[in-house]
Amino acid sequence: MESNNTLYYDVDKSAERMDDILNAGNGNYSDGKIVPLRSNLTYTNGCYVYVTSIFVDIVGSSDMTDEHKRPTLAKMYRSFISECVAIMNSVGESREINIHGDCVWGIFETPNKSDIDRLICLVAQINSMIKILNYKLSKKGYSTISIGIGSDYGRALMVKAGFSGSGINDVIWMGDVVNSASNLCNIAGRGFRKPIVISSVIYNNLNDKNKEFFSSFYEGFKTSYEAEIINLAMEEWYEINCK
DSSP: OOOGGGGGOOHHHHHHHHHHHHTSOGGGEEEESSOOOGGGOOSSOEEEEEEEEEEEEETTHHHHTTTSOHHHHHHHHHHHHHHHHHHHTTSTTEEEEEEETTEEEEEEOOOSHHHHHHHHHHHHHHHHHHHHHHHHHHHTTOOOOOEEEEEEEEEEEEEEEEETTTTEEEEEEESHHHHHHHHHHHHTTSTTOOSEEEEHHHHHTSOHHHHTTOEEEEETTEEEEEEOOOOHHHHHHHHHHOO
């Protein structure tokens, strides 16, 4: 079958773009502790940087389609996503926030140990926010939700990808730190696991007080840590306003 769209697609220019990307020197990929500005990225460079990645998703979201009609699901997803984004965007360490289906994930600049401790407070806020959201869902007669949160720290490659000149592009984060946080998120809140699961790297960089909230478990040939921590101020707000 032949498509008229072929008229607008230049194969010769396509091949040239492929060569420009594939022949770019590896020297264009720099290392740094600070996440560069998006405007500094081109289609031929990139930056390696150490960051913390946090993933949050709804446990058993596929089952929700059997219980609610799509407009209701849309409102439930929007409520969950909007507040996850708001909390992630509220800290100075936030550098990138993405939405993929019912999953919200962020990249955070954490060059100091104290930065990682602050992100544990952010995770506690997300956990307490779900309690408030569930109260409001129940009042509407909707089913409540449970979540999983996963986090890891490590080296990621930040690159710009898309179609040069089209205005269609995005920043892509590549590396084990992103994949690991996603995998930990998929474990969190499932089975007997608590809703927050962090890597051993995150745990080892926490202060002693925050370490006390977590317990270790062994799965997938590695040790991770789990907890169910809350934000006390938000819990107090819940007690006053959600009765």
